[in-house]
Amino acid sequence: MKIHEKMKVREVAGENIVLMQGPRGTDMSRVVALNSTALLLYQRLLGRDFEMDDAVRVLLDEYEVDEPAARKDVENWVAEMKKNGLIIE
Amino acid sequence: MTERLLSIGGLGMALSGGDTLRRAFMIEGMEVFLCQKPTPRDFEVRLDSAVGLPQFRQLYDFDFVDGLYRCRFGVDGEGVYYYDFGNAGWLRYDLREPDVVEISPVADLSVLRFVLWTAYAMAGLRRGAVPIHSSVVVCDGRAVMCLGESGTGKSTHTRLWCEHVEGSSLLNDDSPILRFGEDGIRVYGSPWSGKTPCFCTESYPVAGLLRLEQRPANSIRRLGVVEAFTALQPSCPPSMAREERLLDVLVAFISKIIEHVPVYRMGCLPDAGAARLSHDTIIG
Numbered sequence: 001m002k003i004h005e006k007m008k009v010r011e012v013a014g015e016n017i018v019l020m021q022g023p024r025g026t027d028m029s030r031v032v033a034l035n036s037t038a039l040l041l042y043q044r045l046l047g048r049d050f051e052m053d054d055a056v057r058v059l060l061d062e063y064e065v066d067e068p069a070a071r072k073d074v075e076n077w078v079a080e081m082k083k084n085g086l087i088i089e
Numbered sequence: 090m091t092e093r094l095l096s097i098g099g100l101g102m103a104l105s106g107g108d109t110l111r112r113a114f115m116i117e118g119m120e121v122f123l124c125q126k127p128t129p130r131d132f133e134v135r136l137d138s139a140v141g142l143p144q145f146r147q148l149y150d151f152d153f154v155d156g157l158y159r160c161r162f163g164v165d166g167e168g169v170y171y172y173d174f175g176n177a178g179w180l181r182y183d184l185r186e187p188d189v190v191e192i193s194p195v196a197d198l199s200v201l202r203f204v205l206w207t208a209y210a211m212a213g214l215r216r217g218a219v220p221i222h223s224s225v226v227v228c229d230g231r232a233v234m235c236l237g238e239s240g241t242g243k244s245t246h247t248r249l250w251c252e253h254v255e256g257s258s259l260l261n262d263d264s265p266i267l268r269f270g271e272d273g274i275r276v277y278g279s280p281w282s283g284k285t286p287c288f289c290t291e292s293y294p295v296a297g298l299l300r301l302e303q304r305p306a307n308s309i310r311r312l313g314v315v316e317a318f319t320a321l322q323p324s325c326p327p328s329m330a331r332e333e334r335l336l337d338v339l340v341a342f343i344s345k346i347i348e349h350v351p352v353y354r355m356g357c358l359p360d361a362g363a364a365r366l367s368h369d370t371i372i373g
Contacts, residue, residue, distance in 0.1 A: 010337070010340050010344075011344065012314060012318055012340060012343065012344040012347070013314045013317075013318075013344050013347045013348045014314065014348075015314040015315065017314075017315060017318065019330075019336070019340070021330065021331070029319075029322070029330060031315055031318055031319050031322075032315075033314065033315045
């Protein structure tokens with residue numbers, strides 16, 4: 001899988017946000033704020049193909065956390081990103 | 090070719106042209122914004138330009154002047170922006186010449202009014218001045234900008250302030266200019282005031298932004314960063330969200346605003362209690 005190359009993180013008033021433009025013809029857009037874990041995964045994994053294990057390794061390298069907890073965080077992150085079309089296979 | 094200098098949103102907007110320039114001053118309220126004293130020109134709007142309308146990649150289209158016309162917005166191969174106002178005219182804006190906006194001849198006054206608004210929006214953005222769809226009330230020398238979709242009751246809410254909150258007055262009822270400038274964040278009256286002619290050249294510091302929704306009871310809450318962003322962004326010129334470079338500048342602008350100005354969301358009835366609640370919360 002990989003992070004969609006169009007995904008762009010912008011800093012707004014101290015938060016790291018992602019804007020997702022709504023469908024053509026509407027003015028709706030979704031805004032998501034990335035927490036520090038989501039931001040780290042984005043920064044380390046953008047621009048390359050990766051597997052779940054690669055993402056888990058990013059968290060294990062950075063944080064004092066055990067493998068099951070890191071895996072759970074990654075699974076949640078991937079699910080959320082896929083739901084928003086930000087991770088593609 | 091003649092030239093006239095307007096002061097809008099604290100920026101000197103120089104209009105030049107022939108017939109279309111004359112028509113611009115037939116628009117109600119436009120003359121109010123003519124510079125009374127020497128003012129530096131910040132950008133130029135060249136009306137009756139001979140510039141052509143090439144093919145361009147469409148990014149967005151919408152109706153304007155109450156659905157009478159359809160406008161197409163997009164970019165050409167070099168990244169130059171175009172607005173095609175149907176048979177009524179077009180606008181060209183090139184970021185390589187950021188202080189110039191070119192406009193074809195425009196005969197219809199309603200169209201011209203909208204075209205000039207668009208020209209201001211394009212050139213003003215990178216100078217930190219953005220027209221915001223809102224109704225603005227001023228009290229104790231501070232402004233509150235009421236945001237919300239058309240028909241939600243922004244004008245009703247500001248009218249209720251004027252009726253029930255002493256010392257209140259209307260600054261603009263449709264599209265004031267919000268500006269992040271050397272003297273902080275201020276909101277200015279503009280020639281674009283919708284159905285309520287309120288042509289005011291004054292400006293005031295912004296006490297708060299208030300996004301309104303119709304609800305069966307009055308309640309108000311302060312918003313965090315993400316919600317504040319989503320409260321303000323839909324009230325900014327829609328084409329700015331459709332193209333990457335414009336969006337980058339717009340997001341930086343919104344970021345500055347919400348860092349310094351509180352943003353609230355309010356569910357409300359069209360009654361005096363709503364005006365008093367928002368006044369007491371925002372102005373105090």
